[in-house]
Amino acid sequence: MKKISIILLIFLISIFIFANWQDKVIYFIMIDRFNDGNPLNNDQGFNEYSSYDGAKFSGGDLAGIIQKIDYIKNLGVDGIWITPPVANQWWDPWVNYGGYHGYWARNFKQVDEHFGNLEDYKTLSKVLHENNMVLIQDIVVNHVGNYFRFNNGKFEINVGSVPTKAPTQYPFNLNDFNDPSQREMNIYHWTEDIKDYKDPVQKLNNQLSGLDDLNTENQIVREVLKESYIYWIKEVDIDGFRVDTAMYVPKDFWKDFFLGKNGIYSQKSNFISFGEVWLTSKPLKDDAEKEIETYFDSGFNSMLDFPLNEEIKRVIKGGQPTKYLAYRLERRNELLNKGVLVTFIDNHDMERFLKGTQPVVLKQALLFLMTIPGMPVIYYGTEQYFTETRASMFKNGWGSNRKDHFNEESEIYSFIRDIISFRKQHPATRYGNVKAIYSEDSSGLLVFILDSSEEKLLVVMNTSDIKKIANMKTDLNEGTILKSVYNFRGNSFDITVKKNGYIPITVPERSLMVYEITEDKVKVRDIKFDFKVNIKNNLTIQKEFVVEGETNAKYVYFYIDGNYFSETKLNVVDGKFSFVIDPYKFDPGEHKILFKLRGKNVKETQYLEEISFNIDLQKKELAFALDPIGDDKGPNGTYLYPTDPSFKRQMDIISAKVEKIGSTLIIYIKPRDLTTSWNPPYGFDHVTYQIFIDDPSKKGAKYLPYQNHEIDDWDFEIFVTGWSSALYSSEGASKNSFGNQILSPDVLIENGWIKIIIKGYALRNPETFDNWKIYITSWDYDGVESKFRPINKEPKAYVIGGGDEFDPYIMDDLTLILKDK
């Protein structure tokens, strides 16, 4: 009896552990920043530990994770992914930074002294498995730490490297280029840093930010890497790998690593390996997906979904058109047939999703992730509203504000637990084929159907900050009942599909609702009025257009672009009505109009099919100004550029102009030098622009966030770097916080101009820009630390000189006053 129950128990446990990966939700932990279970291992005596310095070890370890198993489990996740636990280079004096994160290996087969030892790691694995949770280890094969470099062709050893000046594992210790026998072993590629990320040869063979690139073509290197990582499967019984920097290693390496003789997959069944190929696609394009697809063919059975991550940020956080996300969702169906897509809203290498936005936006994004197929990952701290990427959860770690953050009662912790539980109850969220049935050319509605063999769900999301209305055309049979199964900030009543599959719906701002498409049906009443109108689908409007129509309805209402608050009631006189469309109040491009007809009482309501039309307008110049050359010296002419040679005169503004097309505003800035030293996607670096827009009819803020300066009045701020853009409102802005983000404006380079496009819907479609003021300031931003570049008396490599931390963070500036009569 006892024996049988044990066998049964083992069987049940293995079902849990070996359930499909797409049924799981994973919690991602940076070991050093999660929890300190053993303070004795924090300081190894090399000045590599400080809980006040984000560049150093903070004290988190494997024992700390074990102590917090219940906290992790109660969130409802099915396992953890941990940053590499292997022995690291603790301090690199060449870059003044430490390997607390685990990606700078010293020895691939040893647990780092700060994190514990092999026994701790085995215990962690055992405790996780006892709790039906999996353990995924982050691995690196592309590089070790930064132990050598070629400085203008001359080989140099990083003699100040801590704790050793070379890796300690054979053959990676053979890194002295000046020793002919070591050189000939060719364990390394013996290269300089990658300078051109578009050059495929450099990308595979050169050093990524100084990290010594392993010769992954060399058979010895291949064997030892394979053996090193099999070691963890055998010793610790880990269940999967997250594979760092996969695109910097040749694809045939991966084939051999996973599928070759004694490959990873021969070691353990159902072993997952998800690769990091950090590529994203432009809106409505799929270059990244195409490249990521090739990794599934090279041995990976799972990949991180970076294209989706970017689209979620663009659309849900950045207010860009929901049709972008609709496209991305449908494009994923194909990829999902190849393997597991690991979904996430942020990670340890990027700004946290919550930074610069509101909790409600974070919640919507997380919920969205839980409604679509893939294996969602929650980055630690998300469940406590963290905004700092690598802040510590524990009191004595860096960035903790000297508080423990393991609060299971917090609102966002409960929210995440609830949405994970919702996902588990609904197989279509994990297995459904996704079909988008409604999306917009602006922020607003995204509606899609999830179709799995077990159930069909309809998801309705509104990404905008206004209530939306639509009449969606579907393939569903009339009378079908859509049963409300989840409601976030919306309505929880059921919906009935109307005649011909139409669903009229109003959707509150920032809400997400899920409906089960049931087999139940009711009879629907057919309300049909006579209606004729002169605006037809796809009509192009270039000047004022008079809409005229006839109907036997008592009342006619219309809505523009699904804006519930644009509801306009028309007078119907002798069965006729008319109104005017003024194209200058619209962004160029596609728009839509929805008519609602009513009889004597509310029950007699008919929504018509939406009619789309195009606004096509000429652009109009609103302002142009030249700025002196060489005045990029701060307000008093004392500022100096950082001394690194990559700084030219990027912060010198030489001219600016403003145009509009309809209600879309376009700002152009011409810098003296345009550089791309760090491969910025928007095509410029070593300068950022903080642009303040004043709508004279409104009273906004005075302080320029983080810039030690104030002006009379501003209502919107645009913050543009070569990597990102944001439009903020002055609401919520202060000396040291940006306001609420409204949109990510598009940024392009055109003939030496930086062109920033702000859709009018984000500015609430002003009728005129006359007398609006635009104040442009230039500075630079430290992308690693996510803050403005500091200023000091003396300039340094990456520090601006000629002032101090209380001086205005403005290198050059320019004001434009718009004429729009």
Ligand SMILES: [Ca+2]
């Ligand atoms: Ca510790």
Ligand SMILES: [Ca+2]
């Ligand atoms: Ca490489």
Ligand SMILES: [Ca+2]
């Ligand atoms: Ca190096």
Ligand SMILES: [Ca+2]
């Ligand atoms: Ca200038």
